[in-house]
Amino acid sequence: MAIRILTFENDSPCNTELFDEEGEILYTVETISPKSGNVTRVRNADDDILGTIEWRESLPDKVTLPGKQATPLNKWLKKSILPFVNTVSFKDTSGRKYTWKGNAPGEQLELYAEDYSSDAPIARFRQTHPGAPKVPAHLILSPRAVEIQDTVVLSFIFLEKTRRIRERASHNRADSMRNGCYAV
Numbered sequence: 001m002a003i004r005i006l007t008f009e010n011d012s013p014c015n016t017e018l019f020d021e022e023g024e025i026l027y028t029v030e031t032i033s034p035k036s037g038n039v040t041r042v043r044n045a046d047d048d049i050l051g052t053i054e055w056r057e058s059l060p061d062k063v064t065l066p067g068k069q070a071t072p073l074n075k076w077l078k079k080s081i082l083p084f085v086n087t088v089s090f091k092d093t094s095g096r097k098y099t100w101k102g103n104a105p106g107e108q109l110e111l112y113a114e115d116y117s118s119d120a121p122i123a124r125f126r127q128t129h130p131g132a133p134k135v136p137a138h139l140i141l142s143p144r145a146v147e148i149q150d151t152v153v154l155s156f157i158f159l160e161k162t163r164r165i166r167e168r169a170s171h172n173r174a175d176s177m178r179n180g181c182y183a184v
Contacts, residue, residue, distance in 0.1 A: 001143035006153070008137040011127070013160040014040050018139070018153065027153055040161070042154050051154045055161075063158065077155055079103075090155055092148050098122075100159055105167035109159060111152060116144055123152050125160065 060072035086104035110121035123145040
């Protein structure tokens, strides 16, 4: 099994398609806005829903995985309880543990497997930095990540959206402070 590179059609993790190296659409991500709030669905190439998340303002976001009840996102993707550690963990259906690192403003997510013999990430996100020539974003999967590819993609999409929201909020606070405006 070889490395697999998934290319994002556009920069939005909530409304995009992910292509393989041959240009085949492997995943479609769409966000709709019903009356209760935004809902993001991730579908595979067969149009099966792999997961749905309901983004909620005052309550924890809720995720629904195939064959399971809706549950708070933080029960599936568990944030580190240590302060200043920007990691999120989950387990696959076999009970193997994985950790996304870089879940903070200005960072890019990388996935590590607890049972993997290498210190290298098994998946990593690469996106063009501001000011650099525009290149489509990529999610690069090692053969180990390809084993759980659907789960990698689903967890990445959900984490990247919340990471970007925190990043925008961080930039807005910094801009306000530079301009002498302080939020109350």
